[in-house]
Each structure stands twice: as structure tokens, then as C-alpha cells.
Amino acid sequence: MNYLAHIYLSKEDKELRIGNFIADAVKGKDFSRFPIRVAQGIILHRHIDTFTDTHPVVRKSKDLIRIEYGHWSGVIVDMYYDHFLAANWADFHEKPLSDYVQGFYKDLQEQHDILPERVQRFLPYMIEQNWLYNYATVEGISRIFEQMNHRTKGKSNMNFAPIELLKYYQELEKHFRIFFKDLKNHVEERRLEL
Numbered sequence: 798m799n800y801l802a803h804i805y806l807s808k809e810d811k812e813l814r815i816g817n818f819i820a821d822a823v824k825g826k827d828f829s830r831f832p833i834r835v836a837q838g839i840i841l842h843r844h845i846d847t848f849t850d851t852h853p854v855v856r857k858s859k860d861l862i863r864i865e866y867g868h869w870s871g872v873i874v875d876m877y878y879d880h881f882l883a884a885n886w887a888d889f890h891e892k893p894l895s896d897y898v899q900g901f902y903k904d905l906q907e908q909h910d911i912l913p914e915r916v917q918r919f920l921p922y923m924i925e926q927n928w929l930y931n932y933a934t935v936e937g938i939s940r941i942f943e944q945m946n947h948r949t950k951g952k953s954n955m956n957f958a959p960i961e962l963l964k965y966y967q968e969l970e971k972h973f974r975i976f977f978k979d980l981k982n983h984v985e986e987r988r989l990e991l
Contacts, residue, residue: 799879801929802977803842804901805889806984811904813838813988815912817845818905822913831911844987845980849875854976858969862961869953872945874969876938877962881973883933898929935959 800818807814816831816838828836849855850871858877859870866873886894902924909917923929931937939959946956962969 799875799932801879801898801932802875802882802980803845804929805882806845806981807838807841808988810834810838811908813841814901815904815908816840817842818901819913819916822915835911841984841987845984848980848983849976852976852979854972854979858972858976861965861968862958865961866954866958869949869955872953873942873955873958873961876932876942876945876958877969878973878977879932880935880938880962881970882977883930886933894933895930898927901929935962938962 803817803820804814807817812832812834816835818838819835820839820842823831823839828839831839855874858874862873863870882889883894886897890897892900905912905916905920906924909920912920926940928941931941939956942955942958946953949955
């Protein structure tokens with residue numbers, strides 16, 4: 798899953814959300830520089846990634862685009878799934894998406910000092926371009942795919958990923974809904990263990 802899903806799955810726990818959000822920028826297993834709940838968010842993020850990477854429905858989604866994108870298909874499917882979460886946000890959360898993401902951006906700014914350097918560098922762009930909110934539309938996620946393709950120096954061809962999103966839209970959305978139900982149950986069990 799991508800950013801929005803990781804944040805959502807942390808419920809309203811601010812520190813857990815921050816840890817879940819920054820986890821990709823944290824290497825190794827030494828989380829001693831982080832508050833305990835942030836460290837638990839990093840661990841939760843890794844559990845989510847493992848569950849996602851091994852889920853048979855996610856594999857079906859990746860198979861739809863694997864020929865075009867190879868090993869980038871996993872990243873692209875994560876973003877497709879974040880699109881479906883954002884586009885159908887009212888099915889999952891009572892707070893409007895715009896309010897939810899603005900609240901999260903505020904939480905990140907308040908905790909700026911504990912964010913890894915890489916996150917500190919991209920955060921202003923993320924907020925300015927409102928990435929999390931823009932996942933909700935094909936046009937918005939297309940811009941994000943364009944930026945990601947630029948960051949990979951054109952190797953990923955992610956700028957073309959919206960083509961397959963539209964081509965397989967209903968099938969991918971069905972995959973997302975089946976998978977996300979399983980993921981939410983799995984994460985709830987993990988959160989209780991933390």
C-alpha cells in the first residue's frame with residue numbers, strides 16, 4: 798500500500814500514523830531515536846508491506862501490468878489502491894478527505910524534527926501539491942505518476958500507468974476492495990499486539 802492507506806490504517810493515533818508514514822525512509826531495526834509509538838508505526842508499516850506483497854489478490858493486480866512495468870508493477874499497484882481508497886473515501890471514513898489530509902500534514906509539520914531527512918526534503922512538495930488528496934482523481938494521480946517517473950529518470954515508465962488504470966479500472970477496484978477488507982482485519986490484529 799502507499800502513503801494514504803498506511804496513514805488510514807493507523808487510525809487516529811498520531812504517532813503511529815507518523816511512524817507508518819516515514820517507515821520507507823528508515824533503514825534497519827534500530828528505532829531508538831524515535832518515540833515508542835512512532836517506532837511501532839514503523840514496525841506496523843513493515844507488517845502491512847509483507848502482508849500486501851504476499852496477498853494473492855494483489856498478485857492478480859500486478860499480473861495485469863507486469864509485462865509493461867516489470868518490477869515497478871508493485872509500486873504502481875500500491876498507488877492504484879491508494880487511488881481507490883481516496884476516490885471512495887466516504888466508504889471508509891466519516892471525515893472528508895480534504896480535512897483528513899490537511900490534519901495529517903499539520904501533524905507532520907508539528908513533528909518535523911523527528912522526520913527522517915528524506916521525508917523533510919519532500920514534505921514541502923507533498924503539501925504544496927497535496928499528493929494525498931490528489932490520489933482521488935485519475936488526473937491527480939497521473940501527475941504523481943509523472944513526477945515518480947521523473948524521479949526514476951524515466952526508467953519506470955510510470956507516466957503511462959494511468960492508461961492501465963483506466964483500462965482495468967473495474968477489475969482493479971474489485972481487487973482493491975477484496976484485498977483492503979483482508980488488510981484491515983490483519984492490521985487490526987497487529988495493532989492490538991503492539
